[in-house]
Amino acid sequence: MSPLDTSTARSAAPLRSDLALIARMVDRGARVLDIGCSDGALLDHLIREREVVGRGIELSQRNVNACVARGLSVIQGDADTDLVEYPARAFDYAILSLTLQATRDPRQVLEQMVRIARHAIVSFPNFGHWQVRLHLTLKGRMPVTDSLPEAWYETPNIHFCTIRDFTELCQACGLEIAETLVLRNDRPQTGLLGSIWGGPLANLLGEKAIFRLKKD
Numbered sequence: 589m590s591p592l593d594t595s596t597a598r599s600a601a602p603l604r605s606d607l608a609l610i611a612r613m614v615d616r617g618a619r620v621l622d623i624g625c626s627d628g629a630l631l632d633h634l635i636r637e638r639e640v641v642g643r644g645i646e647l648s649q650r651n652v653n654a655c656v657a658r659g660l661s662v663i664q665g666d667a668d669t670d671l672v673e674y675p676a677r678a679f680d681y682a683i684l685s686l687t688l689q690a691t692r693d694p695r696q697v698l699e700q701m702v703r704i705a706r707h708a709i710v711s712f713p714n715f716g717h718w719q720v721r722l723h724l725t726l727k728g729r730m731p732v733t734d735s736l737p738e739a740w741y742e743t744p745n746i747h748f749c750t751i752r753d754f755t756e757l758c759q760a761c762g763l764e765i766a767e768t769l770v771l772r773n774d775r776p777q778t779g780l781l782g783s784i785w786g787g788p789l790a791n792l793l794g795e796k797a798i799f800r801l802k803k804d
Contacts, residue, residue: 601629603629603630603633604629604774605774605775606685606686606711606771606774606796606798607629607630607633607685608633609769609771609776609798610630610683610685610709610711610798611630611633611634611637611638613681613707613709613767613798613800614634614638614640614681614683614709615638615680615681616638616639616640617638617639617640617641618638618640618641618679618680618681619640619641619678619679619680619681620634620640620641620642620643620679620680620681620682620683621642621643621644621645621674621678621679621681621682621683621704621705622634622642622643622644622645622683622685623644623645623667623671623682623683623684623687623697623701624645624646624647624667624684624685624687624690625644625645625646625651625655625660625662626646626648626651626685627651627654627655627658628644628651628654628655628658628660628662630683630685631644631655631660631662632658632660635660640681642660642661643661643662643663643679644660644661644662644663645662645663645664645665645667645670645671646662646663646664646665647664647665647666647667648664649664652664667684667687667691667697667700668691668692668693668696668697671697671700671701671704672700674700674704675704676703676704677703677704677705677706678704678705679704679705679706680705680706680707681705681706681707681708681709682701682702682704682705682707682708682709683708683709683710684697684701684708684709684710684711685709685710685711686711686712686713686796688710688712688747688749689712689713689747689748689749690747691747694747694749694757695757695760695761698710698757698758698761698763698801699761701801702761702763702801702802702803703803706802707766707800707801707802708763708800708801708802709798709799709800709801710754710798710799710801711796711797711798711799712749712754712796712797713736713795713796714750714751714791714794714795714796714797715736715748715749715750716750716751716752716753716791716792716794717792717793717794717795718792718793720736721792750791751770751790751791751794751797752791754797754799758799758801762803763801763802763803764801764802764803765799765800765801766800766801766802767799767800768797768798768799768800769797769798770790770793770794770796770797771794771795771796771797771798772793772794772795773795774795774796777790777793777794
């Protein structure tokens with residue numbers, strides 16, 4: 589297979605299901621900043637499939653190199669310190685996927701996101717999920733799950749939160765919750781669970797959550 593064929597095959601790889609749900613929240617042709625963009629899979633998809641004007645910021649130099657190799661406009665940077673460098677409303681969407689819990693100051697990061705973009709899309713693992721609670725209750729040890737795969741001494745996560753915690757943070761920051769998806773097995777929930785996303789069932793049964801936020 590030629591290098592061109594390899595690139596085509598890589599681009600055609602299916603997007604992780606939670607990232608695909610985030611992509612659907614983004615308007616076609618929008619200006620997007622993907623914060624903590626990892627290897628650029630979401631950003632690449634948004635540019636190809638949603639025709640966005642996309643930029644990325646990523647802490648890992650190895651991931652930055654992978655993004656650049658894909659032809660993406662990504663710089664090395666830290667969400668905790670570098671978002672202040674972007675002008676207000678420079679983007680339509682700022683995306684933070686499964687990264688908020690690894691930041692040093694989640695509140696400041698959220699406030700910067702809604703300053704530089706009209707919409708902030710944030711996803712995170714729910715530490716209030718029943719399996720996490722049961723593991724702590726029965727074993728008295730920090731759990732290792734599909735959503736929280738690293739042992740406590742290896743995890744990059746430093747601020748675990750629940751769906752209820754996050755909604756309260758949004759209220760404290762004066763943020764409007766425009767859209768919410770509660771995920772089980774990486775699938776969005778509908779019906780009763782989906783309709784009471786801020787209530788006890790979502791906080792108990794949701795493994796991950798995706799929020800689209802706006803400044804009030």
